[in-house]
Amino acid sequence: MFGLLFWSSLWVVLLCMWFSQRNEAKFKKNIVLGATLPYEAHEDHEVQQILIQYRKHTNRIYFLLAVLCVAGAFIPDMAVSLICWSVMLILDIVLPVGVFVRGNQRLKALKQERGWQAQPKQLVRIDVSTMISYPRPKAVWYVLAAALCMVPMVLQPRLRWAHALSMGLVVLSYCFGAFFYRKKSEMVDENQELTKTLSRLRYRMWNRVWTASAYSAVLVSYSLWAMELFPSVGLGLVVLTALGFGGYYMALAVQTRRIQEKLTAESGREWYVDEDDYWPGGLFYYNPNDSHILVNARTGMNSTFNLASTGGKIITGLGMVILVAAIAFTISIGLEDKSNIVLDITEQEVFCENGSTRYEVPLDEIEEIELLNEMPEGLLRTNALGGQHLFKGSFTGSGMSDLKIIADPTSPPYLKIKTASGQYYLFGSRDAEVAARIFAELNNRFAPEHH
Numbered sequence: 010m011f012g013l014l015f016w017s018s019l020w021v022v023l024l025c026m027w028f029s030q031r032n033e034a035k036f037k038k039n040i041v042l043g044a045t046l047p048y049e050a051h052e053d054h055e056v057q058q059i060l061i062q063y064r065k066h067t068n069r070i071y072f073l074l075a076v077l078c079v080a081g082a083f084i085p086d087m088a089v090s091l092i093c094w095s096v097m098l099i100l101d102i103v104l105p106v107g108v109f110v111r112g113n114q115r116l117k118a119l120k121q122e123r124g125w126q127a128q129p130k131q132l133v134r135i136d137v138s139t140m141i142s143y144p145r146p147k148a149v150w151y152v153l154a155a156a157l158c159m160v161p162m163v164l165q166p167r168l169r170w171a172h173a174l175s176m177g178l179v180v181l182s183y184c185f186g187a188f189f190y191r192k193k194s195e196m197v198d199e200n201q202e203l204t205k206t207l208s209r210l211r212y213r214m215w216n217r218v219w220t221a222s223a224y225s226a227v228l229v230s231y232s233l234w235a236m237e238l239f240p241s242v243g244l245g246l247v248v249l250t251a252l253g254f255g256g257y258y259m260a261l262a263v264q265t266r267r268i269q270e271k272l273t274a275e276s277g278r279e280w281y282v283d284e285d286d287y288w289p290g291g292l293f294y295y296n297p298n299d300s301h302i303l304v305n306a307r308t309g310m311n312s313t314f315n316l317a318s319t320g321g322k323i324i325t326g327l328g329m330v331i332l333v334a335a336i337a338f339t340i341s342i343g344l345e346d347k348s349n350i351v352l353d354i355t356e357q358e359v360f361c362e363n364g365s366t367r368y369e370v371p372l373d374e375i376e377e378i379e380l381l382n383e384m385p386e387g388l389l390r391t392n393a394l395g396g397q398h399l400f401k402g403s404f405t406g407s408g409m410s411d412l413k414i415i416a417d418p419t420s421p422p423y424l425k426i427k428t429a430s431g432q433y434y435l436f437g438s439r440d441a442e443v444a445a446r447i448f449a450e451l452n453n454r455f456a457p458e459h460h
Contacts, residue, residue, distance in 0.1 A: 016078055016082040016090075016094065019081075019101060020075070023075055026101065028262075029309075030067050030105055031068075034060045034067075035266075037273060038269055038273045038282075041116070042109065042291060043113045044113055044116035044285060044291060046125055047277045047281070048276070051277075055119055056119065059112060059115050059116055062112075063112040066108045071105070074101055077097060081097060088397070092340050092344075098336060109290075145187045146183060146216050146219065148183065150223070154179045155176050157231075158175050158176040158230050159176070161231055161233065168237075172230045176226075185219050195208045195210075196282055197281060198279070198281045206272060210265060211310050214262075214265050215310055218258055218310070225253070228250040229247060229250055231246070232244075262310060266309050269308060269309075297317040299315055301318070302321050303315075342394065342396065345399060347399070350399075350415060352415075352437065352444060352447065353447070354451070357371060363399065366415060368434055370428060374428045374430070377427040378427075378451050379424075380424060381421065381422060382421045384400075385407055385425075386406070387405075388412075389405045389406070390402065397418075397419070399417060399418075413433070413435070414434075414436075417438075420438070420441060421437070421444075422441065423437040424444045
């Protein structure tokens with residue numbers, strides 16, 4: 010079950026990327042595979058051959074990646090599965106980008122060979138954004154979303170921090186929709202009405218995405234609330250919310266591209282905008298003459314950063330660091346899942362440690378001890394790591410509002426301890442004899458009053 014849920018995130022990513030990459034082989038705003046070409050190139054035999062090869066290679070790459078992702082879902086060992094998932098995430102990014110850049114380079118080489126450059130390199134682009142009305146998102150819908158997040162925050166104080174994060178995402182969604190959109194005209198040629206229409210289209214779609222983001226955060230908050238009573242239902246709601254938002258975003262992206270394709274189908278016959286010199290590889294924007302940090306991607310409704318600006322370099326660098334750190338963290342969880350657990354007793358205390366986590370229970374504070382052959386029922390994580398071979402951190406369970414655990418859920422028995430203050434601990438070792446030995450020693454020391 011874990012493998013299917015975990016690897017399904019990559020299936021969704023692959024499906025979205027496949028649709029997007031395939032769509033790049035269609036002309037929109039005179040651009041195909043990130044290269045700007047004139048109208049006459051639409052039916053050019055060499056151009057079509059490059060596009061056909063691109064589609065074939067793209068299909069093969071995504072088919073291979075999809076097969077690997079399906080196989081990954083059936084890896085029985087969680088540690089190995091996490092490491093393979095991290096490797097697959099890197100391949101999902103690198104391989105399709107390589108195919109796209111190769112196609113872009115071939116088209117640009119053909120463009121230079123045919124002399125299809127529309128205008129000189131130093132293009133001065135006319136900005137008619139002052140002629141276009143960009144209404145800000147209606148704040149009332151975001152206020153309502155934030156208010157909805159308050160309900161589980163009040164009724165589930167134990168996870169108040171998680172609900173606060175959901176509310177923070179609502180606020181960020183409004184800020185992105187209202188302030189971080191680059192109000193730059195979508196100029197294709199000298200047709201100003203077309204420019205206005207394309208500009209409003211992207212802005213409208215942008216606002217829909219961030220409104221959906223805000224209410225997805227609300228649904229996640231309620232899913233966490235439901236998870237406390239019905240774990241499977243809550244987890245299912247989280248997955249459905251993520252899939253729903255991803256599907257809605259993809260639908261808007263496809264709709265935007267189709268409209269751009271239809272509206273600009275006859276463009277490129279005479280003068281048209283050509284900014285290829287500022288888009289190396291067709292993916293990255295590098296323009297020292299542009300002071301903007303955030304810019305519109307040329308097709309679709311996404312945005313990107315100007316790598317010629319200091320801010321763009323810093324944000325992109327931070328993004329790369331976060332991605333690498335996330336992958337490293339995922340791998341570390343996989344490795345930690347089978348890391349050593351130390352359970353022992355001294356003259357003063359019982360202790361259990363794994364990595365940097367260590368719990369110590371003074372012997373004079375122990376009130377009850379019990380040896381369990383299975384994990385307590387109804388365990389819920391409050392601040393914990395829960396893998397296939399390692400539970401570590403704070404949980405709640407039947408009759409236990411705060412339970413500290415370090416144990417391998419697949420290696421009983423477990424030593425359950427209650428202190429005089431009402432704190433519960435559950436310790437286990439990957440050596441079945443250790444917990445039993447310590448339980449017997451505690452029994453000899455405290456019998457009959459402590460069990």
